[in-house]
């Protein structure tokens with residue numbers, strides 16, 4: 692069954708906002724990977740690399756889904772900065788502040804994923820719904836693991 696054109700326009704816009712937010716979360720996480728210091732250095736340095744690599748793969752999947760829906764994925768730093776729901780974070784270096792910042796960023800991504808998932812599921816857009824439900828599952832697990840460090 693063909694997707695409704697009004698729906699496609701709406702979901703492409705939501706996916707571009709999501710893409711910008713993933714890209715900002717990616718850059719924030721690279722900063723945490725580079726600047727982390729302290730007794731959890733080694734574990735967090737490695738974990739942050741794993742997370743930003745996953746965000747990089749996710750950005751590619753979201754961009755390619757936008758193309759499949761007939762849209763054009765944003766691909767400039769200026770549009771990412773303008774549209775991202777994740778705020779730019781710089782000069783954080785302690786385990787507590789970087790973990791807290793990353794948990795906040797991932798929670799924002801999960802909110803966007805839930806909104807997109809809901810819209811996609813009610814419009815029978817199974818591929819977009821599946822993409823976002825995989826991301827919700829993965830990000831909620833990462834949030835749980837990171838938040839456990841702060842207890």
Ligand SMILES: [Fe+2]
Pocket residue numbers: 724740
């Ligand atoms: Fe590195």
